[in-house]
Amino acid sequence: MPLVNMKPLLRDAMDNGYAVAAFNLVDYGTTKAMVAAAEELNAPVICQTSAKTIQYWSHREIVSWVRTVAEDSPVPVVLHLDHCKDLAMIEKCAQSGWTSIMIDASALPFEENLEISKRVREIAEKYGVGMEAELGQIMGVEDDMHVAEEDSVLTDPDDAKRFCDALDLSAFACAVGTAHGYYKGEPKVDFDRIQRINALTRTPMALHGGTGLSDETFAKAIARGAAKVNISTNLKHVFVESFVKYHEENPKDYEPLRLIDAQYQASKAMFAGFIEKFGGKGRAPAYLAKAA
Numbered sequence: 001m002p003l004v005n006m007k008p009l010l011r012d013a014m015d016n017g018y019a020v021a022a023f024n025l026v027d028y029g030t031t032k033a034m035v036a037a038a039e040e041l042n043a044p045v046i047c048q049t050s051a052k053t054i055q056y057w058s059h060r061e062i063v064s065w066v067r068t069v070a071e072d073s074p075v076p077v078v079l080h081l082d083h084c085k086d087l088a089m090i091e092k093c094a095q096s097g098w099t100s101i102m103i104d105a106s107a108l109p110f111e112e113n114l115e116i117s118k119r120v121r122e123i124a125e126k127y128g129v130g131m132e133a134e135l136g137q138i139m140g141v142e143d144d145m146h147v148a149e150e151d152s153v154l155t156d157p158d159d160a161k162r163f164c165d166a167l168d169l170s171a172f173a174c175a176v177g178t179a180h181g182y183y184k185g186e187p188k189v190d191f192d193r194i195q196r197i198n199a200l201t202r203t204p205m206a207l208h209g210g211t212g213l214s215d216e217t218f219a220k221a222i223a224r225g226a227a228k229v230n231i232s233t234n235l236k237h238v239f240v241e242s243f244v245k246y247h248e249e250n251p252k253d254y255e256p257l258r259l260i261d262a263q264y265q266a267s268k269a270m271f272a273g274f275i276e277k278f279g280g281k282g283r284a285p286a287y288l289a290k291a292a
């Protein structure tokens with residue numbers, strides 16, 4: 001089916017107590033694997049792109065991969081732009097076929113962040129796509145953004161309400177104690193903050209920094225309003241390690257298709273595990289029936 005808008009999908013997730021998995025794609029194989037995993041579980045999925053992945057490939061190539069796999073599939077698929085500070089790139093994505101865009105102006109003071117996010121709101125409206133914006137500073141490294149632990153700022157619930165009221169977001173990214181990349185110690189996720197922010201904003205929350213969180217943490221965050229969970233680092237590791245492992249176990253096999261198939265199967269299994277964990281299994285038919 002054609003790519004879908006993120007807004008009604010995440011609202012369905014929030015209202016029904018599940019989260020849609022959002023994976024940062026790397027190439028065509030990982031794109032195909034995430035949609036195949038969703039299809040096997042009859043679940044919706046978000047294929048998202050870091051800005052540097054778009055710079056490496058191109059808008060045209062990424063849209064053609066995601067559209068191709070989505071069009072052949074009966075489950076809802078979103079193409080979303082992850083953290084982006086560049087308005088020109090954001091508009092180019094909306095224009096090229098992304099069905100959701102993210103502005104990350106979270107390093108700026110509240111009013112400036114809101115001002116820039118409002119400009120992205122206009123872009124989202126112009127192209128009829130979903131939108132995510134961020135308030136508060138999420139720890140760790142994502143793309144070219146690095147937030148040290150001492151610089152991270154948890155999102156204030158009252159500011160979150162002002163921000164969300166002004167922006168009508170599909171997804172609200174906020175800092176609640178999670179971090180991009182692998183956790184060094186035990187993550188300290190502020191579940192009360194998630195609940196309070198969700199009660200005030202009634203906006204589906206995007207939980208960033210999904211790699212390394214426990215099943216219990218996912219379940220508690222989702223029960224309190226996390227409707228989109230982002231996974232990137234875990235795929236990077238599976239992508240490299242499955243390739244290396246295959247070669248180590250089959251040192252004489254120089255058939256690239258067997259090698260990339262090992263990588264594809266490992267990525268797909270990882271995607272399926274997260275989709276199921278987030279409660280996505282079997283959600284596609286009910287969502288599609290409601291959306292029709």
Ligand code: 13P
Nearest residue numbers: 181208209211230232233
């Ligand atoms: P991880 O890299 O920790 O999985 O976080 C991904 C993310 O939040 C992308 O925005």
